[in-house]
Amino acid sequence: MSIGPLHVVWFKRDLRLADHAPLAQAAARGPVLPLWIVEPELWRQQDASARQYRVVAEAAAELRADLAALGQPLVVRVGDAVEVLEGIRTRFGIADLWAHQETTGGFGFARDRRVRAWARAQSIPFAEPRQNGAIRALPSRDGWAKRFEAFVRAPTVPPPRTLAPLGIEAGRIPDERDLGLAPDPCPGLARGGRRAALALLASFLAGRATTYRRAMSSPLSGWEACSRLSQHFATGALSIREAWQAAQAARHTAPAPLREGIDSFLTRLAWHSHFIQKLETEPDLEHRALHPAYEGLRTEGAGTERFDRWAKGETGWPFLDACMRCLIETGWLNFRARAMLVSVATMHLWLDWRAVGLHLARLFADYEPGIHWSQVQMQSGTTGVNTIRMYSPLKQSEDQDPEGRFIRRWVPELAHLPSPAIHRPWEFGVRGYPAPIGDAHALAAIARERLWGVRRGAGYRAAAAAIQARHGSRRSGLKQVGSRRPRRPAIDQPIDQPVLDLEA
Numbered sequence: 001m002s003i004g005p006l007h008v009v010w011f012k013r014d015l016r017l018a019d020h021a022p023l024a025q026a027a028a029r030g031p032v033l034p035l036w037i038v039e040p041e042l043w044r045q046q047d048a049s050a051r052q053y054r055v056v057a058e059a060a061a062e063l064r065a066d067l068a069a070l071g072q073p074l075v076v077r078v079g080d081a082v083e084v085l086e087g088i089r090t091r092f093g094i095a096d097l098w099a100h101q102e103t104t105g106g107f108g109f110a111r112d113r114r115v116r117a118w119a120r121a122q123s124i125p126f127a128e129p130r131q132n133g134a135i136r137a138l139p140s141r142d143g144w145a146k147r148f149e150a151f152v153r154a155p156t157v158p159p160p161r162t163l164a165p166l167g168i169e170a171g172r173i174p175d176e177r178d179l180g181l182a183p184d185p186c187p188g189l190a191r192g193g194r195r196a197a198l199a200l201l202a203s204f205l206a207g208r209a210t211t212y213r214r215a216m217s218s219p220l221s222g223w224e225a226c227s228r229l230s231q232h233f234a235t236g237a238l239s240i241r242e243a244w245q246a247a248q249a250a251r252h253t254a255p256a257p258l259r260e261g262i263d264s265f266l267t268r269l270a271w272h273s274h275f276i277q278k279l280e281t282e283p284d285l286e287h288r289a290l291h292p293a294y295e296g297l298r299t300e301g302a303g304t305e306r307f308d309r310w311a312k313g314e315t316g317w318p319f320l321d322a323c324m325r326c327l328i329e330t331g332w333l334n335f336r337a338r339a340m341l342v343s344v345a346t347m348h349l350w351l352d353w354r355a356v357g358l359h360l361a362r363l364f365a366d367y368e369p370g371i372h373w374s375q376v377q378m379q380s381g382t383t384g385v386n387t388i389r390m391y392s393p394l395k396q397s398e399d400q401d402p403e404g405r406f407i408r409r410w411v412p413e414l415a416h417l418p419s420p421a422i423h424r425p426w427e428f429g430v431r432g433y434p435a436p437i438g439d440a441h442a443l444a445a446i447a448r449e450r451l452w453g454v455r456r457g458a459g460y461r462a463a464a465a466a467i468q469a470r471h472g473s474r475r476s477g478l479k480q481v482g483s484r485r486p487r488r489p490a491i492d493q494p495i496d497q498p499v500l501d502l503e504a
């Protein structure tokens, strides 16, 4: 039976039907092959993990069912993207290829270049519409926020009503063992897929956002108060535009405290794309310090005692250990706790930000390379343009978990301790829990001196100014898009802000 040539929709990190321009465009042209390629090589990368794959596979399984309801289930193939596409071309013929533009790590960038070259060589038109605010080949950051707003305001794209069945083998969705992924039990991992995403969005906008602003900073209250949509944005089960428009619609009828929470959420949706834009503009961001003066400053990573104790949550600093253990068990943490994990690792413990970032990437179920590597560099002070903030593991403990409830939950060895002893068990002769890895104040002071030393180097400021021009948000830019509230400050501090913000 001849069914081709086909309009191939290559699903990547956009595992949904709704607001999916490639699917809608392809379906308007003829028979669609909805394709998901599981690339073993991608899952062998150092930043990949079984927990990430589990969430992606759950989203793909739901998408398969949703596509089947339209007439043609998701077709799954395992292998190299070019080889899979070439196999489809030789068997059925490909009229055109559709995929969302993806901003991702080195493997993905290189694979997309190979696919583009292959499509060109085969004279197959390959269209890659955007799915977030990141713009390819952006000449300047000027006007970026306006373009983001235009993007999220554009109508969402409705899914096709039906798809013609192709009658080809759908293929099984492999599990993590098939891919040889290292065992990664994560008992508290949230479920992936569109249904979970919509339920979280609905509960957040209907009420959870009321406490968002004041509760987001603590990992204890953040679990309920934050949207927890990040893993769904990472798999594409929900689009940024869908979330933005739902939030805009909800804020009009929301009572004041809820509306304020939703407004903060809207700001963060812009941050999502703002940070991804950095990696889109500078794909080397995951490997190289943004400001060259910080390159090679810290070299120690996995295999050293300091790294291994940090990575397991055994530093002897209870709140830090609780955050790491929570992340290991659930795959999620609030922003401040993530920032503290990086800050302490790269400053107090003076570890290489790349090793730190890779470990966390594997633990984050919502791993989004553009946000992740920009943030890892920011929190380890290598960008040259942001205020360097050193989070004290002891002050954060007292501020964010004053009664020690979060510590008791995740560090059961300390569950018997009252507060304030639980924040400093070493002062109370507690057994069965490690002695602190060092004196946090003294370590912070050493790090501060070292970082100041870098800033005194010749040419530092000129390089920083160039980075600000290339990547920094514009003052008038990332205000709270679409709200009537006063402008919020731009997210990147200009270079003349105080450089060291010490909590130690």
Ligand SMILES: Cc1cc2nc3c(=O)[nH]c(=O)nc-3n(C[C@H](O)[C@H](O)[C@H](O)COP(=O)(O)OP(=O)(O)OC[C@H]3O[C@@H](n4cnc5c(N)ncnc54)[C@H](O)[C@@H]3O)c2cc1C
Pocket: 216, 226, 227, 228, 229, 230, 231, 233, 234, 265, 268, 269, 271, 272, 273, 275, 333, 334, 335, 336, 338, 339, 342, 364, 366, 367, 368, 369, 371, 372, 373, 375, 376, 379
């Ligand atoms: C070192 C470090 C690494 C990080 N790595 C990731 C990552 O791999 N993937 C990821 O999605 N987020 C990352 N973040 C940003 C942030 O911590 C998470 O987006 C947030 O905690 C996810 O929870 P949520 O969905 O409930 O967020 P909410 O607070 O509900 O925010 C809604 C959405 O806004 C975006 N957002 C929120 N905060 C930020 C921020 N500071 N920067 C950019 N976008 C933001 C996210 O898409 C998030 O889902 C990282 C932060 C740090 C400090």
